[in-house]
Amino acid sequence: MRVLSGMRPTGKLHLGHYLGVIKNWISLQKDHETFFMVADWHALTTGYKDTKHIKDNIRQLVIDWIALGLDPEKSVLFLQSMVKEHAELFLLFAMITPKSWLEWNPTYKDTKYNLLRIHDLELTFRGGLRDLVKEFLARQPFRVEDTEALEEDLLDVIAQAFVKALFDGKLDKEMLRKLNVSKREFYEVDTYGFLGYPVLQAVDILLYKAEAVPVGEDQLPHIELTREIARRFNHLYGETFPEPQALLTETPRVPGTDGRKMSxxxxxxxxxxxxxxxxxxxxxxxxxxxxxxxxxxxxxxxxxxxxxxxxxxxxxxxxxxxxxxxxxxxxxxxxxxxxxxxxxxxxxxxxxxxxxxxxxSAHYVWDILTEGSRRARELAQRTLQEVREKMNLP
Ligand code: SF4
The missing domain is CATH 1.10.240.10 (Tyrosyl-Transfer RNA Synthetase)
Known part of the structure; x- marks a missing residue:
């Protein structure tokens, strides 16, 4: 069975990572064809602003993997960004993935929740202002061709100014806290990349036609989305991708020094x-x-x-x-x-x-990743060739 999994390079590994994830990977590599990916592009979905440490984080992650027992002779250890085919398939999948599938992703929805509160607030604000704007326009001595359109335009401008004031800190901080919104989440997380990251995850799996993906329960919606994308592609262009299964792994709750989950x-x-x-x-x-x-x-x-x-x-x-x-x-x-x-x-x-x-050794980790990525790429290129043929692309 071909198994694929990955980790974002966000720093050194701790005991929680080992007991929750790596221990399982080590046992999988004994009996299966295993691909383990350093998901550096995924690290950018939320950490795109500060990329100073990304190379060192990649290196530290792989050092930990090897020290813990992942074996480059048994598993393909590779770097996502060294296999550019991920980017091409991501683009093609982006064309066929309905936006609503992504908006229903629980991680996105949770984050968006805060933003929706803002939209609610904006709507309430517009509703309250509408009569005032009407009255204001009625009092003007000049004739307006389309009063309704002007009314909407004015409301748009005022409501946007209100939301901006909210985030610029011109409104009461206590109010922001009550609304459970933050400037950071509003501007920094609501990106195209963040909305689309489950599509990139689907690519990571389907590019290698992996049959199984070890995941915790919280990742199940992503696997389901991957299966839906595979089905949609197969329906549109012909049978190409297998639908991967989730290998549900029980992740023990590993306490940290303060008794909370180790993090x-x-x-x-x-x-x-x-x-x-x-x-x-x-x-x-x-x-x-x-x-x-x-x-x-x-x-x-x-x-x-x-x-x-x-x-x-x-x-x-x-x-x-x-x-x-x-x-x-x-x-x-x-x-x-x-x-x-x-x-x-x-x-x-x-x-x-x-x-x-x-x-x-300064080179050892990069040599492992270069060789692993070369092997991963061979498979990825074969899949992409098939995809292009199915889609009638040159
Ligand atoms: S309460 Fe104290 S003695 Fe008992 S298990 Fe915990 S550390 Fe050990």
Missing amino acids: KSYGNAIYFADSEEEVKKKVMSFFTDPQKLRKGDPGRPEICPVFMYHKLFTPHEKVEEIERDCRSGKLGCVDCKRMMWEGLETFLRPIREKRREVEK
Whole structure:
């Protein structure tokens, strides 16, 4: 089975990425034909303004992939922008994808929600002004050919000025907060690229005629859209693309140091690039059961993020004992965290060493990506040739 998946290069990987995604990819590469893509063009859909770190982010991502066990001998590791066929098929798919399919995409809809509030507001504002504008025009001494058209034009101009004032900060900040709108979302996210990114995702999959795509539940609408685009193309030009299946993967909720979901934006993540000392410091700062204030207090391992890590990284025979001693109060949180750190380090140490080794070479990552992209491109060119023939393009 041909499997494809990808990641945006947004920085170094943390434990959450490994447990949620990469661990599954590593097991897939054993038995399937696997393509893993660094989705650098996707990184631009929301991060187009600041591209300073994109090359370094690509490099760091691939270093992490290799250190964690993705094997360029077994999987095709490639860079999206090195396979220009993605751009050509994106253009062709853009021609056949109804705009409404994209507007119903939940990610877009959620973002657009804020903007719709603005449109509601604009409509209310226009409604309230209409009588005033009518009255104003009626009082003018000059004759107007088309009063209704002028009325609409005036309302347009005033309503636009109102929305602009809203975003320029001339209106009450509290009001903006209540409306749940922000300048950034209005101007920066509502781009053509952001609306169209699910089409680019469909391209990423269909260009390689992938049969399966490992995804979390939140990505299911994108796979469905890919299937719809494939169906539409096949219907218009003849059978060309297989409809890919979603390989639903259970993504465990990996807590960060503060107990919330591990995420770069919360500043609670443990990275594979962290030194031993950095990891120790982070582990010792982990949130625990808030009711267990000191050694002797009984604890509740089932709600403690540290205990979740014990289940993942501490030898099984010790985990039961930790659970018992936490509940009885015999074990204190400081000792418990130290034990967890030891187990975690046993897992992290070889990855860190491999990371260092890969990082030493300035070319290694680019060589891997160049070779992987060459292999990916062969397949992509074959698909594009077929697409052009089906569409009667020269
Ligand atoms: S003893 Fe360990 S498992 Fe129990 S609350 Fe403290 S850190 Fe958590």
